[in-house]
Structures are given as C-alpha cells and as structure tokens.
Amino acid sequence: MHIPDGYISPATALAYWGGVLPFWYVATQRLRTVLAGRTAPALALFSAFVFVVMMFNVPVPGGTTAHAVGSVLAAIVLGPWAAIVATSVALIVQALFFGDGGILAIGANCFILGIVMPLVGYGVYRLVAGGSAPESRRRIFAAGLAGYIGINVAALLVGITLGIQPLLWSENGRALYSPYGLEVAIPAMLIPHLTIAGAAEAIVTMAGLALVRRLSPELLGAPTTATPQPATPRRALVWLIAAVIVLLTPLGLVASGSAWGEWSAAELQQLVGYVPSGLARWEGWWRAPLPDYTLPWLPADAGFLEQALAYVLSAIVGVGLVSAVVFALRLLLRPRSPGDRPPAPA
Template sequence: MHIPDGYLSPSTCITLGVAMAPVWAVAAKRVKTALKSRIVPLMAIGAAFSFIIMMYNIPIPDGTTAHAVGGGLLAIVLGPWASLICITIALAIQALLFGDGGIWTFTVNCFNMAFLLPFTAYWTYRLIAANSEPISPRRWIGAAVGGYLGINVAALATAIELGIQPLLFHAPNGSALYCPYPLSLAVPAMMLAHISIAGPLEGVVTGMVVRYFQSHDASILDSHFLFAAPAESGFGFGRYRKLLWGLGVLAALSPLGLLAKGTAWGEWSAEEVGKLVGYVPAGLAQLTDSWSHTLFPDYSLSGTEPGFWGAAAVYVLCAAIGVGIILFMTYLLSRFQTVEQER
C-alpha cells in the first residue's frame, strides 16, 4: 500500500501534509501527557515492532505468503494516538533507510496507514468489544473486524488518491502526468484485492494475535486504556472542535476545485489577467511577448509540421549540452571539496 514518489502530484502530497500536521501535533501532545518520560523508549519499541511485523511472511491458503500491516494490532495494544506515532516512525524509517514508499508521498502514506488504518481499526474494536472482559470472545472478534475494516478504509483512501490524479493532472493531449488510472479503475482494482485477500489476512492475523494475548497475558489488552482518551472527555472530540470545523470546511471546499472552470490560481495567462484585473501589467505583457519561443505550443508530437524534427533535434542537443555543463560543474564542485578538505 506504500505509494512511491512519482505517482502523485506534489500538490496532493502537500495537501495531505497540511491535513496531517495538526493530527501529528495532537498525537504528540496526547501521548506525551500520558507517557511523560516513557514516550521515547516506548514509542521506539512500538515503531520497531510495527516495522518488524510488516516483514513477517504469513502463509495464505493458496500456498504462497503475504505480509500484514499490523496497524490495527498496534492500535489495540497501544491506543490509536500512540500507534499513529509508532507507524509514522516505522514509515519514516522505511522511506529514509530502505527506500520503501516515497519522501514526498510520505505524508500521503502516513494519512492512509498511520491515521486512517489504526483509527478505523481501534474504534471498530472498541465498538464491538465495548466493556467486555479481556478474555471475552468479543475482544478477538472486534480485533478481527477492526483489522479487516482498517486496511480496507486505508486501501480505499489510497485508491481515491491515485484515482483523482488523471482527473486533475494531464497534458494538453490527454496523457496523464501522474498515476494514469481513473477512479473507475483504481477503486475496483484496489478494493477487490483488499476485500478478498489482504483484508481477511489482516483480520485473521489481528484476531489471532489478540487470542494469543487472551491465552497468555490478557492484561496487555487492558493497558491500552492508559494511552486512550481520558474518560471525562468522552470521545475527546470536544477539544478539537475547531480543528474538525476546519477540516470539514476544507473537505466541503475541495470538490469545488474540480467543478471550477478557471485556470489554476496564479497560473493565469496575460489575457486572463487582463480579464480579471481589467488591464494587463506592462511587465507581464512584455514577458508574454518575449516568451514566445515555445517549441511545441500544443504539444502535438505528430511530427507532421515542417521542421518539427529539426526543432526537436536542436532542443535535445541544447539539453545535452546544458546537462553536460551541469555535470561538469558538479564534477568541479567535487574537486573543490577535495581541495577544501586538504587545506
């Protein structure tokens, strides 16, 4: 489910980064209040645990193996906020150290796997398990359903993020600039795999580990209340009312962007500026006139226009020389480093 860099536009990554920032801040504050000086060792352990169990190969009925995410499990033993931090760190190490998942798409991966997944799993588990005894079957059933739903919600979000790319970003000739699959393909493809295979696997694994806890050390299933919302604040939504309002407004506004017919903000052409402001700033007019050497105005690489291949060859040649100069400069810098070090 890790989305690598390159599949999503930078703007999508930034948008979800903005959405995640307050969530991370709230999580850090809550966990710090609950754990005090324990936060560093316990979160580190949780993150390492989350990283390692993602590597376990789990046999599936057809004889091959698959990996589970384990986010739901972590949410059940640590509570959703702490598991948000642990999974974020596990994802950061995967991205920085082992190149799994991207650097810019880190925010998106966190939104799906560190936020949506554990929270869905946790609240489903709480809903089913309620106040039952730690050894009650409702616990493992809740865990299994939570694991199943958690991964499916995360998969749906991933599919939507990928699916809106061809809608929003494409070249004038219609070729997609990022992920090419529209919602009508991305959502069914992702969901089919997750509803039928990855979801049940995650559910079975989460449920079975909880059953292991029940038979070996059921107290683990109680400890999460340490990290959960303080009882008096209920679901704890009250204090985040402003944040929720903000997110709600953002969510309501975002589809408007799809409906709006205008150009992206700040990317107006000179005529559009003229229409918007009533006049064309002199500097802009001058710039527009001087910037007329666009090689392929409509990007119609049909090759029928006279002189097309000539122009293309000149462009490639210029680019090659340019890159050659940049490479040479890079080389000079590395030589300069040597001189600098010897000094």
C-alpha cells in the same frame, strides 16, 4: 500500499502533509507522559512490529502483492494516538532508509496507513467489543473485524488518491502522475484487500491481541493472576517471539511482482505505453541506502539465500532504527519539570 514518489502530484502530497501534521502534534502531546514512562518500550516494540509485518508480502489476485500493516493492533493495545506515532515512525523509516514509499508521499502514506487505518479500526473494535470483558472471545472477533475493515478503508483511500490524479493532472491526453482513473484504481486496490490482504490483517490483529492478552494482560486492562509470572521471563519471551518473526521475514520474498500502483518507470512503460512526465521527474530522486530491503553490493542475480540474508539484515536495521526514533522522541518530549507535565492521555 505505500504510495511512491511521482504517483501523486506535489499538490496532493502537500494536502496530505497538511492533514497529517495536526494529528502528529496532538499525538505527541498526548503521549508525552506515556513516552516518559514504562510504555515507551511497548511503543517501540509495536513500531518495530508494524515495520516488520509490512515486509511480509503475500500474492494477491491480479499477479501483484500486498501486505498487512498492524496499525489496528497497535491502536487496540496502546490506544489510537500511540498507534499514530508507532505507525508513522515505521513508515518514515521505511521511506528514508529502504525506499518503501516516497519521501514526498510520506504525508499521504502516514495519513492513510498511520492515521485513518488505526482510527477506523479502533472505532470498529470499540463498537463491536462493547463492554465485554477484556479476556472475552468477543474482543478477539472484534479485533479481526477491526483489522479487516481498517485496511480496506485504507485501500479505498489509496485507490481514490491514485484514481483522481489523471482527472486533475494531465497533458495532451496523458496523465502526469498515476495513469489509472477511479474506475480502475479503486477496484484494483479493493479486490486484493477484500480477499487476501484483509484476511491477513484480520489474522495478524486477532493473533497479536491473543498473544498480548496472554503475555501482557495489563496493557489491555485485563485482570492478572493472583501469582503473576515474573516480568523478566515474559519480557524475554516477547523478544524471542520478535526475533523469530524477524527471521521469518524472507517469506515475504516468495511473493513475486510489484504491488499495484508501485511500479517502476520501466514497468509502467510496459503497462501503459508511456511514462508520465511528472512521475519521471520525481521517481528515484531519493536514493535510499538499503533500497527494497537489500544490500547495495548484492548482485542483481543473487540467489534466494543471499536475498534472504539481506532481507533479515534489513529487518534488524529497521527494528533498530524505529526503536531509536521512539526513544529519541521519549527524550525530546519528556516533561522538563513537574509543572510541565501534561495530563495523562485519554
């Protein structure tokens, strides 16, 4: 669901940048005390989680692929403002270093997946969970529903964004950017997410919340046992689980085909018979160092084992990069004196 460069007009991209910047400002200001404290490692962990989860592509109806996002889980555990930062960092790293999503489209992707999705999901979770106890099953159900609705709202917004392009920008009867109108783009985005991708997001959100509740209940405000587990073994278990997830990322290679709306110019030529001129202008202007989570020197006919190794190495690099960005933000945003310290985030 990452919008590539060339699929939306510069005006659309600029509008999304204008929408995302105020949210980034408010989010970073609200998180200044959080990033200065012990929550920074948790924020880095969830940003890495979002990055890795989006590498697990699954086949969906229509012969394309989709993936879960994980931003709703981040919002439930850390709060919506922290989720905005965590997801945005992951999306920016994906675009810059792996070519997953466009550079000009960073504003659009961060607004849809990093702002709208976690805010909608968090709102649904709070509404359904109500005043139930942190350890109740109702909260697990609420998390699954929140993830499902959140990713489908995001898919709808992507469909609208792509679908309005040929209505607003065309020349001589041909679209300049994304060539499919609303009547195609909206169902093409919604059907896979209402079925497979939405279910995947619900499972990820429920399983993630159950795991956090078991290993770090204090993040959820849940009561801890009278004889709490030592922090070091729990932390080691968390990182062990994270390592296992990274090692499993090659499962995302099993699903073949491009995600809908993320075709190359050559693929689009085969689909619609032409390459929109605006798309041809902007596609590929940014050369990511590890495009499509592979290694530059890996031959095109590399076997699955070589591709899997490259995928795992890309995941490790990505986790390191998003963690480094979060801790860099921690240094940049920490209060410089007691008088500078902002109020704790809501």
